[in-house]
Amino acid sequence: MNFLNAITLIGNYLFIPGLTYGCQLALGALGVTLIYAILRYSNFAHGETMAFGTMVTIFATWGLQKLGVSLGPLPTALIAMPVGILMTVVLCLVSDRVVYRYHRKQRSDPVIFLIASIGVMFLYNGLIRFVIGPDDQIFTDGERFIITAREFKTLTGLKEGLAFKTTQGITIVVTAVIVAALFWFLNKTRTGKSMRAYSDNEDLALLSGINPDRVVMVAWILTAALATIAGTLYGLDKSFKPFTYLQILLPIFAAAIVGGIGSPVGAIAGGFVIAFSEVAVTFAYRKFVSYLAPESWQPDGLLQLLSTDYKFAVSFSILVIVLLVRPTGIFRGRSI
Amino acid sequence: MSFLTGNNMTGGYGAADILHDCTIGVEKGEIAVVVGPNGAGKSTAMKALFGMLDLRQGEVLIGGENITSLTPQDRVTRGMGFVPQTSNVFTTMSVEENLEMGAFIRQDDIRGTMNQVYDLFPILKEKRRQPAGELSGGQRQQVAVGRALMTQPEVLMLDEPTAGVSPIVMDELFDRIIEIARTGIAVLMVEQNAKQALQIADKGYVLVQGANRYTDTGAALLANPDVRKAFLGG
Numbered sequence A: 001m002n003f004l005n006a007i008t009l010i011g012n013y014l015f016i017p018g019l020t021y022g023c024q025l026a027l028g029a030l031g032v033t034l035i036y037a038i039l040r041y042s043n044f045a046h047g048e049t050m051a052f053g054t055m056v057t058i059f060a061t062w063g064l065q066k067l068g069v070s071l072g073p074l075p076t077a078l079i080a081m082p083v084g085i086l087m088t089v090v091l092c093l094v095s096d097r098v099v100y101r102y103h104r105k106q107r108s109d110p111v112i113f114l115i116a117s118i119g120v121m122f123l124y125n126g127l128i129r130f131v132i133g134p135d136d137q138i139f140t141d142g143e144r145f146i147i148t149a150r151e152f153k154t155l156t157g158l159k160e161g162l163a164f165k166t167t168q169g170i171t172i173v174v175t176a177v178i179v180a181a182l183f184w185f186l187n188k189t190r191t192g193k194s195m196r197a198y199s200d201n202e203d204l205a206l207l208s209g210i211n212p213d214r215v216v217m218v219a220w221i222l223t224a225a226l227a228t229i230a231g232t233l234y235g236l237d238k239s240f241k242p243f244t245y246l247q248i249l250l251p252i253f254a255a256a257i258v259g260g261i262g263s264p265v266g267a268i269a270g271g272f273v274i275a276f277s278e279v280a281v282t283f284a285y286r287k288f289v290s291y292l293a294p295e296s297w298q299p300d301g302l303l304q305l306l307s308t309d310y311k312f313a314v315s316f317s318i319l320v321i322v323l324l325v326r327p328t329g330i331f332r333g334r335s336i
Numbered sequence B: 001m002s003f004l005t006g007n008n009m010t011g012g013y014g015a016a017d018i019l020h021d022c023t024i025g026v027e028k029g030e031i032a033v034v035v036g037p038n039g040a041g042k043s044t045a046m047k048a049l050f051g052m053l054d055l056r057q058g059e060v061l062i063g064g065e066n067i068t069s070l071t072p073q074d075r076v077t078r079g080m081g082f083v084p085q086t087s088n089v090f091t092t093m094s095v096e097e098n099l100e101m102g103a104f105i106r107q108d109d110i111r112g113t114m115n116q117v118y119d120l121f122p123i124l125k126e127k128r129r130q131p132a133g134e135l136s137g138g139q140r141q142q143v144a145v146g147r148a149l150m151t152q153p154e155v156l157m158l159d160e161p162t163a164g165v166s167p168i169v170m171d172e173l174f175d176r177i178i179e180i181a182r183t184g185i186a187v188l189m190v191e192q193n194a195k196q197a198l199q200i201a202d203k204g205y206v207l208v209q210g211a212n213r214y215t216d217t218g219a220a221l222l223a224n225p226d227v228r229k230a231f232l233g234g
């Protein structure tokens, strides 16, 4: 019984939150990695792109709610998301046209692209605060829980409860669907293969008659969609606050780099590595140990490695270690 | 006038010219070979023919039509195929995907052409699911040539197709190249294995410092004592 309680405790506070957060990071890292693979630079504006997509989705959600449209137990934001994606695609394509295309023609250094993307980041950042403001927005509706801690307890008779929020379930399901669709696209369709070819060997892709402008355009469309979905799922789960989307940039880049930047599989693996490390290191193990250890061994402290205030230090440390030990990341980065 | 010709090409990568008044051409169904010392500008001449270099002077013609201002992609659609000297396969993609990418501009069914390539290079059929980066050097060159054949080009340009392959595989590859030429394709190749290449060449060009030094039939160049002494190692 104690053992089951311990497992439930870990499931509730570590596994489910880690899995959900990992999905959100994985989707974010996929966008970063895609731009890196095709345009060959680190897109610092990606966090704000996520925030922008989420913002539009929120406005569309409010609009739908006014019209009385709802998805029943599911959040209305799910049907508002296509609007967010569409607007974000437009934003990305316009940014590419106005900012990045020039540098592509100039064959600028990746570092110049990176600096340009920081400029774009600040622009988006201002735009978002100007339109929706810097405050928290809650746009989740529908059923809050798939199963509450109380229901779980009565169901199993355990002392520990396991709560599973609707937003967590949606995050996991949507991520699985999106990732499967992305891999199908990259590995089975002509356009997807041409993107892999372009990423692998740009010159040879040109010699094969692959149109670079089209490859770049598709990369932006995919990135905008991924960013909006990742941002909306994160916002549904945690509430939307523009500043958090700047903060999440660090774990997202850590995920992309740890997995091997440019590698989609790596981005997903990296997302889960970062998410689970962050959750595991900031988790207080006291109760967990007390379930398993004999009476006399009860710990005094919280048994927490790091306070949650320092959770960003986790991704940063992992990032530094990976760069020192294996700079190409787990899945040998560059080229999708 | 040959089917593909670069006439009096002059130009380079930056301020300095690499090519000086260089003329190279190849006829349909024939093999033309370009030889010369390292750094002579052989690869540069190939790039110039394919539009990957800005020419200051001269012109490139295909079937009498001036294509000097076309981009490389447009030249692919005009029936030109090019296998560069280095990085000539998509290493992370399977052999079959490499061939598919070669045929990217085609809208019709490519199965037939793919089977022709597999007939030409049976080993590729066996390895078709394997990433091209995991093949041996000789197998990679076969993928590279196969990729270029997928567009069903009228002109096939090869930059050192036998670089880094054993003598036996080299003979193999030359036999295949002869077969390709027999189907009516114009084959233009740069070769370091000058003697063997000139033996199968209808036409040969000896390039030195970006300029034509000798131009003749393959057999005549092989018989020329000056060429033998200076470029073919006696």
Ligand SMILES: Nc1ncnc2c1ncn2[C@@H]1O[C@H](COP(=O)(O)OP(=O)(O)OP(=O)(O)O)[C@@H](O)[C@H]1O
Binding pocket: B013, B014, B018, B036, B037, B038, B039, B040, B041, B042, B043, B044, B045, B085
């Ligand atoms: N991308 C480049 N940018 C600037 N200069 C180049 C470039 N590629 C080649 N060169 C220069 O052009 C000259 C001719 O080079 P090229 O590659 O055409 O020689 P090559 O005859 O093909 O030699 P090899 O037999 O070694 O392949 C060399 O002096 C080289 O330094």
Ligand SMILES: [Mg+2]
Binding pocket: B042, B043, B044, B085, B159
């Ligand atoms: Mg060369």
